[in-house]
Amino acid sequence: KAGVTQTPRYLIKTRGQQVTLSCSPISGHRSVSWYQQTPGQGLQFLFEYFSETQRNKGNFPGRFSGRQFSNSRSEMNVSTLELGDSALYLCASSLSGTRVSYEQYFGPGTRLTVT
Amino acid sequence: KNQVEQSPQSLIILEGKNCTLQCNYTVSPFSNLRWYKQDTGRGPVSLTIMTFSENTKSNGRYTATLDADTKQSSLHITASQLSDSASYICVVSAEQAGTALIFGKGTTLSVSS
Numbered sequence: 001k002a003g004v005t006q007t008p009r010y011l012i013k014t015r016g017q018q019v020t021l022s023c024s025p026i027s028g029h030r031s032v033s034w035y036q037q038t039p040g041q042g043l044q045f046l047f048e049y050f051s052e053t054q055r056n057k058g059n060f061p062g063r064f065s066g067r068q069f070s071n072s073r074s075e076m077n078v079s080t081l082e083l084g085d086s087a088l089y090l091c092a093s094s095l096s097g098t099r100v101s102y103e104q105y106f107g108p109g110t111r112l113t114v115t
Numbered sequence: 116k117n118q119v120e121q122s123p124q125s126l127i128i129l130e131g132k133n134c135t136l137q138c139n140y141t142v143s144p145f146s147n148l149r150w151y152k153q154d155t156g157r158g159p160v161s162l163t164i165m166t167f168s169e170n171t172k173s174n175g176r177y178t179a180t181l182d183a184d185t186k187q188s189s190l191h192i193t194a195s196q197l198s199d200s201a202s203y204i205c206v207v208s209a210e211q212a213g214t215a216l217i218f219g220k221g222t223t224l225s226v227s228s
Contacts (some may be wrong), residue, residue: 033216041220042218042219044220103164109157109158
């Protein structure tokens, strides 16, 4: 069974631009969560999608948004990029979400650098 | 405030030695606690998941313990190997509408020969 895939793996953008990251979950998984990882803050939860609906959201500004498609693939968009948005963005999929003890599988991440 | 604190921040041990990593949390209401291993440049990989009623869970040379009364967890690594060099992240899930995962900042373990 293929794992979680994320594209692109690396991205360089300029401050003020916008970016879209993509995540394909493991086949059969309906929940996709997004995380931001920086050296200073560690892993921080962005949002979770389940069956095309945002089920929970972390404490990030509205510039961060996402969506999920009917095939469970998910995209994350960041508008008006700031230097502080430089981070590793990870997506994780699970069968039903993380509120119950379902295993969560992470992708390799997208390394975003904002200059 | 929901928080997860890990200690130590970093650790260096010799190959073959044992070590224990600590995680203290103030998350309520508690749902489950997870330990992840993250190699440099890769996504985290789950080691264990424990619910309120479980106090020990093993995965090969990794053994996690949970004391829900004191809100403490530990991850014990036995007979360390060079491949154990990684960041170990403790994550606590809060039982509420939707999903709320609170992450510790991790312990960086370096195993040297």
